[in-house]
Amino acid sequence: MSAGKSIAEVEKEIIDEFSFFDSWDEKYEYIIELGKKLPPLDPAFRQDVYKVKGCQSTVWLGSKYKEGKVFFEADSDSVIVKGLISLLIRVLSTHSTEDIIAAPLDFIDRIGMSSHLAQTRANGLLAMVKQMKQDAMAYKLKFEMDTANSENPA
């Protein structure tokens, strides 16, 4: 659905989609639908180390790195949280580490999510974003170290 589009383009797409909804009931229905459709998590990621801290629900977030791009997958026992992660994955997955790290992600504000969720839940959402960016940062550093090592073999 997002193939070939930039992060900003996908964010705009989501903002447009949400602008069609008249009420939060409809927004939640959509988010829940996305949650139900989130592809299953690779069982290798269903471990404590992949749990995102700071959420009231349990959230597992895993990522894979292939040819300069990061691919995210996730699961949660809360279907609303799954729906929100699904949006984050749609925006960030398949992009370069640099783009992920630099992404402003203002779509979360623009669709009204940060103001609608209670503070504790909004913090959970931010914790997920932070984890995704940290993963990208780790891949970037590893790539740079690997490159440096291959250029200057010990």
Place this chain on the structure above:
Amino acid sequence: MLGTDTIAPGFDIAKIREQFPVLSRTVKGRPLVYFDNAATSQKPAVVIDALMNYYRQYNANIHRGIHTLAEEATVAYEATRDAVQSFIQAGSREEIIFTRGTTESINLVAYTWGRQNIQAGDEIIISAMEHHSNIVPWQILCEEKKAVLKIIPISEEGELQLSAYYDMLNNRTKLVSIVQASNALGTINPVKEMISAAHAVGAVVLVDGAQSSVHLDINVVAMDCDFFAFSLHKLYGPTGVGILYGKKELLEAMPPFQGGGEMIKEVQWAKTTYAALPYKFEAGTPNIADVVAAKTALEFLKNTGPENAHAHEQELLAYATQELRAIKGVRLIGQARHKVSLVSFIIDNTHPQDLGILLDNAGIAVRTGHHCTQPLMHQLGIPGTVRASFALYNTKEEINVFITALQKAIKMLV
């Protein structure tokens, strides 16, 4: 929205609701349904006015002032102590200590009586349904003193297994600290018989009355507890006012909790002597304004008729339980025979948090999560529950709104 369910003559639910300004607001575009009373109750206008009136008319530091304002503030502050004494039917006003809340009241006992009386090998008994505030202070104490913490197990229905409790009691038992009504399950525990059993082996008993004090008639003398801890903010009063009741002879023998002003008789470099009860335990400038306004909350409850309020709350509990049972997939957590007016539940294939978000979107305030009872939730094998807790101003109509919203949420989520 206003109720037709009148319990007793004089208990007019519409009139009661009118006295709570917040109940007329909307949330997410819908009339507020406030079912998070076990966390904190809303405040009637008279309490809010009393708080403002204090700051407008006679704000002053208490006890040592020579001037008129100080005298008025002192009289008002001490009048709340008398009101609390009467509310829990304590023998004397010296037995009423003001704290910040139930948590501080329990910690006060742990840090003073506990440090003075608990030794290596001693045993402290709590239950599996305690709030973290009645677990952690004792864990800290036991770790420090090499004492043993024992936990009374609970049954499937959420009742204490009393036979296990009686088996635990022995001459090493120094303290039993037990909740009178569970915030997560609603269970009302038979504290009176538990206290007399503990006394038989020479143990001291603290009763956590955070949830019970608003729903039950409290008589600390008849109950014969040694300590009773509760908070006024769950009793229609301001936040930041807790009470520790203690039997006079115990309080007198205990060392002070915090040092500072107010709690001293005479300070010299060589030796400081402490003030008499209750001031020995009230160091520093207390939360004067909230304490003063708390008296108005107790008066409000008294004028409403606590027995009418309790009956009304029990009716709400019965109705909510019946309506929830009729919903497919609902599992009630806590089905004790005697409960305070709260329902805790989970629903098959849904997360409590999702239900909480969707109910909030319908203007309904409930609590979701572990309710500060993680060991209990762990034992039940659930991440948490949805909890709806009722106060005297809630109505059956509100429960209907809640049930309808809940059914809609389930439809969306499952």
